[in-house]
Amino acid sequence: GAVVSQHPSRVICKSGTSVKIECRSLDFQATTMFWYRQFPKKSLMLMATSNEGSKATYEQGVEKDKFLINHASLTLSTLTVTSAHPEDSSFYICSARPWTEGYEQYFGPGTRLTVT
Amino acid sequence: AQKITQTQPGMFVQEKEAVTLDCTYDTSDPSYGLFWYKQPSSGEMIFLIYQGSYDQQNATEGRYSLNFQKARKSANLVISASQLGDSAMYFCAMREAPYNQGGKLIFGQGTELSVKP
Numbered sequence: 001g002a003v004v005s006q007h008p009s010r011v012i013c014k015s016g017t018s019v020k021i022e023c024r025s026l027d028f029q030a031t032t033m034f035w036y037r038q039f040p041k042k043s044l045m046l047m048a049t050s051n052e053g054s055k056a057t058y059e060q061g062v063e064k065d066k067f068l069i070n071h072a073s074l075t076l077s078t079l080t081v082t083s084a085h086p087e088d089s090s091f092y093i094c095s096a097r098p099w100t101e102g103y104e105q106y107f108g109p110g111t112r113l114t115v116t
Numbered sequence: 117a118q119k120i121t122q123t124q125p126g127m128f129v130q131e132k133e134a135v136t137l138d139c140t141y142d143t144s145d146p147s148y149g150l151f152w153y154k155q156p157s158s159g160e161m162i163f164l165i166y167q168g169s170y171d172q173q174n175a176t177e178g179r180y181s182l183n184f185q186k187a188r189k190s191a192n193l194v195i196s197a198s199q200l201g202d203s204a205m206y207f208c209a210m211r212e213a214p215y216n217q218g219g220k221l222i223f224g225q226g227t228e229l230s231v232k233p
Contacts, residue, residue: 032218043207044161044223051218091159095221103149103168103214105221107161 002028004096006108013084013115021079021111023094029074030096034105035067038091050077074099084115118143120210122224129198130232136183137193137227139208149214150191151221152182155205164206167191168214195229203231 003026013019023033031052036044048069049057056069066088068080077096081088095107119142129135141150152164167175167182175182183192195202208224 034221041205041226041228043225046220046222049218049220057218093159093161095161103166103211104163105151105211106163107153110159112159 002026002096002098002104002106004094004106004108006092006094006111008111009109010112011114013113015085015115016083018080018082019084019113021081021092021094021113023077023079023096023108025075025096025098025106028096028098028100028106030077031074031099033071033077033094033096035069035077035079036093036095038093038110040091044093047079081113084113086115089113089115118145118148118210118212118222120208120222120224122208122227124227125225126228126230128230128232129195131200132197134194134196135198135229137195137206137208137229139191139193139224141189141191141208141210143210143212145212147214148210148212150182150184151209151211152180152191152193153207153209153223154202155207155226157204161207165193198231200231200233203229205229 005024007022033050035047050071052071071077093110121140148169150167154162165177179196181194205226211219211221213219
């Protein structure tokens, strides 16, 4: 199946700093990528839909200025957590849909962010 | 608005037995897709099975089958012959207009399955 990678897999940062997470579709082009957040033993919460070459669409309640999303190419989307705080600590998962027709949606392995 | 509900926070099953994980949904869109994912402790999301709203037959993939009851708006996952490696979180998800590029995949609360030896 198609592969989506995320980097880094784990990151620890200090409060007040910014962290960038990359999501790449390795063997297909993705016009649409999605970013999810997951707390332990909880469901995946959709944060935003990332469209190549245009602004991301954020879900209600997600701070656009805190979670900056850039979908610069058909294979790369980035999520930057700005001025991180301990409450931003979470598991962040991206997913991507191939531009070709189909229902498939492929997930990255996730990034565990810990803000100290 | 679309909604997905999983009412079983945790389930236990004996190895080699079958188990059913419940999922109900709500949507006003006649075209939608239902998905099941497995999430082991490593965190990766593993796609298991897909059912389209217009599919006439219930989806099957190896030991996984989806019991799709459209009138009741339910899409239960059946795992036959459980294995120890099946222990994981299981999520039901739905996307309206499943082939639409911008369609959002929304997840249920999840069910934690534990397989006993």
